Amino acid sequence: xxxxxxxxxxxxxxxxxxxxxxxxxxxxxxxxxxxxxxxxxxxxxxxxxxxxxxxxxxxxxxxxxxxxxxxxxxxxxxxxxxxxxxxxxxxxxxxxxxxxxxxxxxxxxxxxxxxxx
Amino acid sequence: xxxxxxxxxxxxxxxxxxxxxxxxxxxxxxxxxxxxxxxxxxxxxxxxxxxxxxxxxxxxxxxxxxxxxxxxxxxxxxxxxxxxxxxxxxxxxxxxxxxxxxxxxxxxxxxxxxxxxxxxxxxxxxxxxxxxxxxxxxxxxxxxxxxxxxxxxxxxxxxxxxxxxxxxxxxxxxxxxxxxxxxxxxxxxxxxxxxxxxxxxxxxxxxxxxxxxxxxxxxxxxxxxxxxxxxxxxxxxxxxxxxxx
Numbered sequence: 001x002x003x004x005x006x007x008x009x010x011x012x013x014x015x016x017x018x019x020x021x022x023x024x025x026x027x028x029x030x031x032x033x034x035x036x037x038x039x040x041x042x043x044x045x046x047x048x049x050x051x052x053x054x055x056x057x058x059x060x061x062x063x064x065x066x067x068x069x070x071x072x073x074x075x076x077x078x079x080x081x082x083x084x085x086x087x088x089x090x091x092x093x094x095x096x097x098x099x100x101x102x103x104x105x106x107x108x109x110x111x112x113x114x115x116x117x
Numbered sequence: 118x119x120x121x122x123x124x125x126x127x128x129x130x131x132x133x134x135x136x137x138x139x140x141x142x143x144x145x146x147x148x149x150x151x152x153x154x155x156x157x158x159x160x161x162x163x164x165x166x167x168x169x170x171x172x173x174x175x176x177x178x179x180x181x182x183x184x185x186x187x188x189x190x191x192x193x194x195x196x197x198x199x200x201x202x203x204x205x206x207x208x209x210x211x212x213x214x215x216x217x218x219x220x221x222x223x224x225x226x227x228x229x230x231x232x233x234x235x236x237x238x239x240x241x242x243x244x245x246x247x248x249x250x251x252x253x254x255x256x257x258x259x260x261x262x263x264x265x266x267x268x269x270x271x272x273x274x275x276x277x278x279x280x281x282x283x284x285x286x287x288x289x290x291x292x293x294x295x296x297x298x299x300x301x302x303x304x305x306x307x308x309x310x311x312x313x314x315x316x317x318x319x320x321x322x323x324x325x326x327x328x329x330x331x332x333x334x335x336x337x338x339x340x341x342x343x344x345x346x347x348x349x350x351x352x353x354x355x356x357x358x359x360x361x362x
Protein backbone atom coordinates (compact mmCIF):
# COMPACT_ATOMS: atom_id res chain seq x y z
CA UNK A 1 0.00 0.00 0.00
CA UNK A 2 2.71 2.45 1.01
CA UNK A 3 4.47 1.69 -2.27
CA UNK A 4 1.50 2.97 -4.24
CA UNK A 5 1.30 6.04 -2.04
CA UNK A 6 4.95 6.97 -2.58
CA UNK A 7 4.80 6.19 -6.32
CA UNK A 8 1.83 8.51 -6.54
CA UNK A 9 3.71 11.10 -4.50
CA UNK A 10 6.64 10.94 -6.93
CA UNK A 11 4.39 11.43 -9.94
CA UNK A 12 2.53 14.26 -8.23
CA UNK A 13 5.84 15.99 -7.49
CA UNK A 14 6.93 15.72 -11.14
CA UNK A 15 3.57 17.01 -12.35
CA UNK A 16 3.63 19.90 -9.88
CA UNK A 17 7.09 21.00 -11.09
CA UNK A 18 6.02 20.61 -14.73
CA UNK A 19 2.98 22.86 -14.17
CA UNK A 20 5.14 25.48 -12.45
CA UNK A 21 7.57 25.47 -15.38
CA UNK A 22 4.69 25.66 -17.86
CA UNK A 23 3.31 28.71 -16.07
CA UNK A 24 6.77 30.32 -16.10
CA UNK A 25 6.93 30.30 -12.32
CA UNK A 26 9.97 28.04 -12.14
CA UNK A 27 13.03 28.10 -14.35
CA UNK A 28 13.48 25.22 -16.75
CA UNK A 29 17.16 24.75 -15.95
CA UNK A 30 16.60 24.57 -12.20
CA UNK A 31 13.61 22.24 -12.57
CA UNK A 32 15.72 19.38 -13.98
CA UNK A 33 17.21 18.77 -10.55
CA UNK A 34 13.78 18.54 -8.89
CA UNK A 35 12.26 16.38 -11.63
CA UNK A 36 15.17 13.96 -11.16
CA UNK A 37 14.33 13.92 -7.44
CA UNK A 38 10.70 13.09 -8.25
CA UNK A 39 11.78 10.31 -10.62
CA UNK A 40 14.02 8.88 -7.89
CA UNK A 41 11.10 8.78 -5.43
CA UNK A 42 8.88 7.11 -8.02
CA UNK A 43 11.50 4.55 -8.99
CA UNK A 44 12.43 3.63 -5.41
CA UNK A 45 8.82 3.21 -4.32
CA UNK A 46 8.16 0.76 -7.16
CA UNK A 47 11.46 -1.10 -6.74
CA UNK A 48 12.28 -0.67 -3.02
CA UNK A 49 14.70 -3.61 -3.18
CA UNK A 50 17.11 -1.38 -5.18
CA UNK A 51 18.11 0.37 -1.97
CA UNK A 52 18.85 -2.97 -0.30
CA UNK A 53 20.97 -4.06 -3.25
CA UNK A 54 22.97 -0.82 -3.42
CA UNK A 55 23.47 -0.95 0.36
CA UNK A 56 24.80 -4.49 0.08
CA UNK A 57 27.24 -3.44 -2.63
CA UNK A 58 28.42 -0.42 -0.58
CA UNK A 59 28.60 -2.45 2.61
CA UNK A 60 25.93 -0.48 4.47
CA UNK A 61 24.31 -2.65 7.18
CA UNK A 62 21.14 -0.63 7.61
CA UNK A 63 19.70 0.11 4.13
CA UNK A 64 17.34 2.96 5.21
CA UNK A 65 20.37 4.98 6.32
CA UNK A 66 21.49 5.02 2.68
CA UNK A 67 18.15 6.59 1.84
CA UNK A 68 18.73 9.30 4.46
CA UNK A 69 22.25 9.86 3.20
CA UNK A 70 21.03 10.33 -0.37
CA UNK A 71 18.26 12.65 0.79
CA UNK A 72 20.76 14.72 2.83
CA UNK A 73 23.13 15.02 -0.13
CA UNK A 74 20.22 16.12 -2.30
CA UNK A 75 19.13 18.77 0.21
CA UNK A 76 22.63 20.10 1.00
CA UNK A 77 23.47 20.32 -2.68
CA UNK A 78 20.26 22.20 -3.43
CA UNK A 79 20.90 24.68 -0.57
CA UNK A 80 24.43 25.24 -1.82
CA UNK A 81 23.16 25.90 -5.33
CA UNK A 82 20.66 28.38 -3.91
CA UNK A 83 23.37 30.25 -1.99
CA UNK A 84 25.40 30.41 -5.15
CA UNK A 85 22.51 31.88 -7.09
CA UNK A 86 21.81 34.38 -4.30
CA UNK A 87 25.45 35.57 -4.28
CA UNK A 88 25.48 36.17 -8.01
CA UNK A 89 22.03 37.75 -8.03
CA UNK A 90 22.92 40.06 -5.13
CA UNK A 91 26.07 41.23 -6.88
CA UNK A 92 24.18 41.82 -10.11
CA UNK A 93 21.45 43.66 -8.24
CA UNK A 94 24.03 45.89 -6.57
CA UNK A 95 25.62 46.72 -9.90
CA UNK A 96 22.23 47.54 -11.41
CA UNK A 97 21.34 49.75 -8.45
CA UNK A 98 24.65 51.59 -8.81
CA UNK A 99 24.10 52.12 -12.51
CA UNK A 100 20.55 53.23 -11.87
CA UNK A 101 21.69 55.81 -9.31
CA UNK A 102 24.35 57.15 -11.70
CA UNK A 103 21.90 57.39 -14.60
CA UNK A 104 19.28 59.07 -12.40
CA UNK A 105 21.89 61.61 -11.33
CA UNK A 106 22.79 62.27 -14.98
CA UNK A 107 19.13 62.69 -15.91
CA UNK A 108 18.45 65.17 -13.11
CA UNK A 109 21.52 67.19 -14.11
CA UNK A 110 20.39 67.24 -17.75
CA UNK A 111 16.89 68.39 -16.92
CA UNK A 112 18.29 71.07 -14.59
CA UNK A 113 20.55 72.30 -17.39
CA UNK A 114 17.60 72.51 -19.78
CA UNK A 115 15.58 74.46 -17.25
CA UNK A 116 18.41 76.95 -16.87
CA UNK A 117 18.71 77.55 -20.63
CA UNK B 118 45.10 69.81 -14.15
CA UNK B 119 44.05 66.67 -12.29
CA UNK B 120 40.38 66.14 -11.72
CA UNK B 121 39.71 65.05 -8.16
CA UNK B 122 36.45 63.65 -6.86
CA UNK B 123 35.61 63.53 -3.18
CA UNK B 124 33.26 60.60 -2.52
CA UNK B 125 31.21 60.90 0.67
CA UNK B 126 29.00 57.92 1.52
CA UNK B 127 26.21 59.21 3.76
CA UNK B 128 23.59 57.44 5.81
CA UNK B 129 21.44 59.53 8.14
CA UNK B 130 23.97 62.32 8.55
CA UNK B 131 21.59 65.30 8.63
CA UNK B 132 23.40 66.69 11.68
CA UNK B 133 26.92 66.29 10.30
CA UNK B 134 26.72 66.70 6.54
CA UNK B 135 26.43 70.49 6.39
CA UNK B 136 29.57 70.96 8.46
CA UNK B 137 31.44 68.36 6.38
CA UNK B 138 30.52 70.05 3.10
CA UNK B 139 31.33 73.54 4.38
CA UNK B 140 34.69 72.26 5.61
CA UNK B 141 35.51 70.86 2.14
CA UNK B 142 34.31 73.98 0.34
CA UNK B 143 36.45 76.12 2.59
CA UNK B 144 39.60 74.04 2.79
CA UNK B 145 39.79 72.07 -0.47
CA UNK B 146 37.60 73.65 -3.10
CA UNK B 147 39.49 72.47 -6.19
CA UNK B 148 37.74 69.09 -6.13
CA UNK B 149 34.28 67.96 -7.13
CA UNK B 150 32.07 66.42 -4.48
CA UNK B 151 29.71 63.51 -4.84
CA UNK B 152 27.67 62.38 -1.85
CA UNK B 153 26.27 58.87 -2.05
CA UNK B 154 23.03 58.72 -0.12
CA UNK B 155 22.61 55.17 1.14
CA UNK B 156 18.83 55.37 1.48
CA UNK B 157 18.87 57.77 4.43
CA UNK B 158 15.62 57.98 6.36
CA UNK B 159 16.22 61.49 7.75
CA UNK B 160 16.71 64.88 6.09
CA UNK B 161 20.15 64.17 4.65
CA UNK B 162 18.93 64.52 1.04
CA UNK B 163 17.18 67.80 1.81
CA UNK B 164 20.39 69.13 3.31
CA UNK B 165 22.35 68.06 0.23
CA UNK B 166 19.82 69.62 -2.13
CA UNK B 167 19.73 72.82 -0.10
CA UNK B 168 23.50 73.10 -0.43
CA UNK B 169 23.40 72.23 -4.12
CA UNK B 170 25.61 69.18 -3.64
CA UNK B 171 25.71 66.60 -6.40
CA UNK B 172 24.51 63.28 -5.03
CA UNK B 173 23.68 59.72 -6.01
CA UNK B 174 20.64 58.11 -4.41
CA UNK B 175 20.81 54.38 -3.93
CA UNK B 176 17.45 52.62 -4.26
CA UNK B 177 18.02 50.55 -1.12
CA UNK B 178 20.43 50.49 1.80
CA UNK B 179 23.69 48.80 0.83
CA UNK B 180 26.02 49.68 3.67
CA UNK B 181 29.22 51.74 3.58
CA UNK B 182 31.05 49.63 1.00
CA UNK B 183 28.09 49.51 -1.42
CA UNK B 184 27.69 53.27 -1.25
CA UNK B 185 31.41 53.86 -1.67
CA UNK B 186 31.56 51.58 -4.70
CA UNK B 187 28.74 53.55 -6.33
CA UNK B 188 30.84 56.70 -5.95
CA UNK B 189 33.87 54.93 -7.42
CA UNK B 190 31.83 53.83 -10.44
CA UNK B 191 30.70 57.42 -10.90
CA UNK B 192 34.35 58.53 -10.84
CA UNK B 193 35.34 55.89 -13.38
CA UNK B 194 32.56 56.88 -15.76
CA UNK B 195 33.23 60.58 -15.48
CA UNK B 196 36.97 60.42 -16.10
CA UNK B 197 38.38 61.58 -12.79
CA UNK B 198 42.09 61.14 -12.04
CA UNK B 199 41.87 60.77 -8.28
CA UNK B 200 39.23 59.84 -5.74
CA UNK B 201 39.30 60.90 -2.11
CA UNK B 202 37.26 58.71 0.24
CA UNK B 203 35.78 61.01 2.84
CA UNK B 204 33.46 60.19 5.73
CA UNK B 205 30.16 62.01 6.09
CA UNK B 206 30.27 62.10 9.87
CA UNK B 207 32.86 64.83 10.29
CA UNK B 208 35.75 62.60 11.37
CA UNK B 209 37.93 63.55 8.42
CA UNK B 210 39.28 67.05 7.98
CA UNK B 211 39.32 68.68 4.55
CA UNK B 212 42.58 70.54 5.24
CA UNK B 213 44.32 67.14 5.20
CA UNK B 214 43.19 66.29 1.66
CA UNK B 215 45.89 68.53 0.21
CA UNK B 216 48.55 66.45 1.98
CA UNK B 217 47.18 63.20 0.56
CA UNK B 218 47.03 64.70 -2.93
CA UNK B 219 50.57 66.05 -2.73
CA UNK B 220 51.88 62.68 -1.58
CA UNK B 221 50.14 60.67 -4.31
CA UNK B 222 51.31 62.98 -7.10
CA UNK B 223 54.92 63.49 -5.99
CA UNK B 224 55.56 59.81 -5.25
CA UNK B 225 53.35 58.45 -8.03
CA UNK B 226 51.68 56.11 -5.53
CA UNK B 227 48.47 54.22 -6.08
CA UNK B 228 46.92 54.67 -2.66
CA UNK B 229 47.77 57.11 0.11
CA UNK B 230 46.19 56.44 3.49
CA UNK B 231 45.67 59.13 6.11
CA UNK B 232 46.87 57.56 9.36
CA UNK B 233 45.80 58.50 12.87
CA UNK B 234 48.56 56.45 14.43
CA UNK B 235 51.68 57.61 12.61
CA UNK B 236 52.17 60.46 15.04
CA UNK B 237 50.44 61.00 18.35
CA UNK B 238 47.31 63.01 17.76
CA UNK B 239 44.60 63.84 20.23
CA UNK B 240 42.18 61.53 18.42
CA UNK B 241 40.55 59.39 21.10
CA UNK B 242 41.11 55.72 20.35
CA UNK B 243 38.79 53.19 21.93
CA UNK B 244 40.77 50.22 23.23
CA UNK B 245 39.14 47.74 20.90
CA UNK B 246 39.97 49.85 17.85
CA UNK B 247 43.57 50.09 18.98
CA UNK B 248 43.97 46.35 19.46
CA UNK B 249 42.21 45.66 16.15
CA UNK B 250 44.43 48.08 14.25
CA UNK B 251 47.51 46.60 15.88
CA UNK B 252 46.55 43.05 14.86
CA UNK B 253 45.77 44.08 11.28
CA UNK B 254 49.03 46.03 11.08
CA UNK B 255 50.90 42.95 12.18
CA UNK B 256 49.09 40.81 9.62
CA UNK B 257 49.97 43.24 6.83
CA UNK B 258 53.59 43.28 7.95
CA UNK B 259 53.76 39.49 8.03
CA UNK B 260 52.09 38.92 4.67
CA UNK B 261 53.35 41.88 2.64
CA UNK B 262 56.46 43.12 4.51
CA UNK B 263 54.96 46.59 4.63
CA UNK B 264 54.29 48.80 7.62
CA UNK B 265 50.79 50.27 7.63
CA UNK B 266 49.94 51.82 10.98
CA UNK B 267 46.25 52.57 10.41
CA UNK B 268 44.71 49.89 8.15
CA UNK B 269 41.15 50.72 9.19
CA UNK B 270 41.37 54.35 8.10
CA UNK B 271 38.75 55.20 5.51
CA UNK B 272 40.50 58.47 4.70
CA UNK B 273 42.35 57.60 1.50
CA UNK B 274 43.18 58.98 -1.90
CA UNK B 275 43.11 56.51 -4.79
CA UNK B 276 44.66 56.71 -8.24
CA UNK B 277 42.53 56.06 -11.28
CA UNK B 278 44.07 52.60 -11.69
CA UNK B 279 42.94 51.67 -8.19
CA UNK B 280 39.41 53.04 -8.18
CA UNK B 281 38.74 51.59 -11.61
CA UNK B 282 39.77 48.20 -10.24
CA UNK B 283 37.63 48.66 -7.12
CA UNK B 284 34.60 49.71 -9.11
CA UNK B 285 34.81 46.63 -11.31
CA UNK B 286 35.56 44.24 -8.46
CA UNK B 287 33.15 41.35 -8.03
CA UNK B 288 32.58 40.83 -4.30
CA UNK B 289 33.97 44.21 -3.26
CA UNK B 290 34.38 43.53 0.49
CA UNK B 291 31.68 44.55 2.93
CA UNK B 292 34.41 46.13 5.06
CA UNK B 293 37.15 47.43 2.74
CA UNK B 294 39.95 47.65 5.33
CA UNK B 295 43.09 45.56 5.97
CA UNK B 296 41.86 42.84 3.62
CA UNK B 297 41.77 45.20 0.64
CA UNK B 298 45.16 46.72 1.56
CA UNK B 299 46.70 43.23 1.63
CA UNK B 300 45.13 42.40 -1.72
CA UNK B 301 46.45 45.55 -3.35
CA UNK B 302 49.93 45.12 -1.80
CA UNK B 303 50.11 41.52 -3.03
CA UNK B 304 49.31 42.78 -6.51
CA UNK B 305 52.18 45.26 -6.20
CA UNK B 306 50.24 48.47 -5.95
CA UNK B 307 52.20 51.23 -4.25
CA UNK B 308 50.56 52.11 -0.94
CA UNK B 309 51.79 54.82 1.38
CA UNK B 310 50.71 56.37 4.61
CA UNK B 311 50.97 59.89 5.93
CA UNK B 312 49.98 61.20 9.35
CA UNK B 313 46.74 63.14 9.51
CA UNK B 314 44.63 64.69 12.17
CA UNK B 315 41.10 63.38 12.72
CA UNK B 316 38.19 64.42 14.84
CA UNK B 317 35.82 62.39 16.97
CA UNK B 318 32.35 62.13 15.48
CA UNK B 319 29.86 64.41 17.16
CA UNK B 320 26.48 63.03 16.20
CA UNK B 321 25.21 59.56 15.45
CA UNK B 322 26.69 56.14 15.95
CA UNK B 323 29.71 54.51 14.40
CA UNK B 324 29.15 51.26 12.52
CA UNK B 325 31.41 49.45 14.98
CA UNK B 326 29.65 49.77 18.31
CA UNK B 327 28.58 47.19 20.84
CA UNK B 328 30.22 43.87 21.53
CA UNK B 329 28.86 41.47 18.92
CA UNK B 330 29.28 43.72 15.85
CA UNK B 331 33.05 44.25 16.33
CA UNK B 332 33.52 40.50 16.88
CA UNK B 333 31.67 39.73 13.66
CA UNK B 334 33.72 42.41 11.93
CA UNK B 335 37.01 40.88 13.11
CA UNK B 336 36.01 37.38 12.02
CA UNK B 337 34.86 38.62 8.61
CA UNK B 338 38.08 40.54 8.02
CA UNK B 339 40.25 37.60 9.10
CA UNK B 340 38.32 35.29 6.81
CA UNK B 341 38.55 37.77 3.96
CA UNK B 342 42.34 38.06 4.44
CA UNK B 343 42.66 34.28 4.47
CA UNK B 344 40.76 34.00 1.18
CA UNK B 345 42.82 36.77 -0.41
CA UNK B 346 46.13 35.16 0.57
CA UNK B 347 45.03 31.68 -0.49
CA UNK B 348 43.73 32.98 -3.83
CA UNK B 349 46.98 34.81 -4.40
CA UNK B 350 49.15 31.79 -3.51
CA UNK B 351 46.99 29.60 -5.72
CA UNK B 352 47.37 31.94 -8.69
CA UNK B 353 51.09 32.56 -8.08
CA UNK B 354 52.41 29.22 -6.81
CA UNK B 355 56.08 30.25 -7.13
CA UNK B 356 55.67 32.86 -4.41
CA UNK B 357 56.35 35.86 -6.61
CA UNK B 358 55.09 39.29 -5.72
CA UNK B 359 54.77 40.90 -2.35
CA UNK B 360 55.84 44.47 -1.94
CA UNK B 361 59.08 45.58 -0.36
CA UNK B 362 59.26 48.08 2.44
